[in-house]
Amino acid sequence: MNSQSDHKYRYIFGPVPSRRLGYSLGIDIIPLKTCNLNCVYCELGRTSAETMTRRAYVDSEAVLAELAQVIxxxxxxxxxxxxxSGEPTLNSELGELIRRIKATTNIPVAVITNGTLLYLPEVRAALRQADLVMPSLDAASQDVFRRINRPHGHLQIDKIxxxxxxxxxxxxxxxWLxxxxxxxxxxxxxxxxQLVQAVQQIAPDRVQLNTVARPPAEADIQPLSRQMMQRLCTQFGEQAEIIASFHSTARSSEHNNLGEAILALTARRPVTVADMAMSLGASEKNIRQALPVLLRxxxxxxxxxxxxxxxxxxxxHARTILPDELFVG
Ligand code: SF4
Structure with missing residues (x-):
């Protein structure tokens, strides 16, 4: 990855270390917080553009051109x-994008989705082309669905x-559910x-249990304890696991411009200093020196x-000029 070019990409981010996927290169085809849910735990904050409309939200040719360059x-x-930044299945060109990507590279394609639009045959057809599909399901009753995911009014959990x-x-x-x-x-x-029953019917290859870890949209929500998660895990059967933290050896830094690299990484989600060090291959000391400047x-x-x-x-501040002091190598 080259940080000199990383900041100029609009649709591609990373590769970033992911708890589930190793080094994952993100493809973002939805404007920030365009979603049909407004989850209380969303690390991107509250949904600003709630919609059920599927359309081409971005220029697919530009996405593919950026992707080829980053690869x-x-x-x-x-x-x-x-x-x-939002729900990828709202992009009506998702299937075509996957098809074209797979025609040019052997790197497997994964889709992380909130799973709410899989009742639509056209969304299922689009996702069938992916190598791995990672939907979410946080509730099995409409009441709890409303409380945790605060869905668009047209969404019904039974249908999902x-x-x-x-x-x-x-x-x-x-x-992987x-x-x-x-x-x-x-x-x-x-x-x-009810969730266990739903999972048995869906029969995913893996059930990945998670709890609130990053700063959520609503400050007062709380995670489950490790013991509680372990107890739940046993109820979901053999294919269930608690998603563990990602571990990796640090890569050597390829970033001449640490400030830009930090901004590219933090544009998508909140991260800790340790996350930054692992993702950017930089020392925590250097990151801690750069942070006060970006904060000020x-x-x-x-x-x-x-x-x-x-x-x-x-x-x-997504498109701002960085202070000169951060452009020192
Ligand atoms: S967590 Fe995902 S599905 Fe939920 S509001 Fe945020 S972007 Fe939408």
Whole structure:
């Protein structure tokens, strides 16, 4: 990865270390927080553009051109992953993009989706072309669905679960279903029993249990304890796992411009200093030296959550000029 060019990309981010995918190159084909859900735990904040409209939100040719350039410049990419600022299946050109990407590279394509549109045959057809599909399902009852995911008014959880079951029926690739638990919302005995039943019907290859880790959209929501997660894990059967932290040896730094690299990384999601060090191959010491400058200049916000401080690019600073002092190698 080359930081000199990283900042100029609009649709591609990374490769970033991912807990589930190794080095994942993100493909972002939806404008920031364009989504049909408004999850209480969303690390991108509250949904600003709630919609059910599927359309070409971005210029697909520009996405493919950027992708080809980043692949050519990158040393290691384990997955090309549709994810990022909103719900990728809202982009009506997703299927065509996957098809064209797969015609030009052998790197596997993954799609991280909230899974809400799989009841649509055209969305299932688009996702069938991916090598790995990672949908979410945080609730099995409409009441809990409303409380945790705060969905668009047209979405019904029964229909969403049916869509996931239908997709399992006509997709031969792996499905890794993620369930994110929020304390006091979707962890009741009754809701978990319904979720277990839904998961049995969907029959994903893996069930990945998660809880609130990064600063969520709503400050007062709480994660489940490790013990509670372990107890839940046993209820979801053999294919269930608690998503572990990603570990990797640090790569040597390829970033001449650390400030730009930090901004590129924090534009998509809140990250800790340790996340930055691992992703950028830079020392924590150098990152800690760069951060005060970015914070003083108003490019970043810092937010404490649990024992960690998370840094996130301010949305209104997405296209700003960096202070000169950060351009020293
Ligand atoms: S977590 Fe994902 S599905 Fe939920 S609001 Fe955020 S972008 Fe949308």
């Amino acid at each position: 050519a410049d990158s040393q290691r990419i384990d997955y090309l992953t549709f994810s990022g 679960i049916e869509g996931l079951i239908d997709f399992r029926g006509d997709y031969s690739g792996p499905i 993620e369930i994110l638990f929020v304390c006091g919302i979707n962890d009741s005995t009754a809701e978990v029993a 200049a108003g490019h970043l916000t810092a937010r404490k959550h649990g024992r960690h401080t998370y840094y996130h690019m301010r949305r209104d």
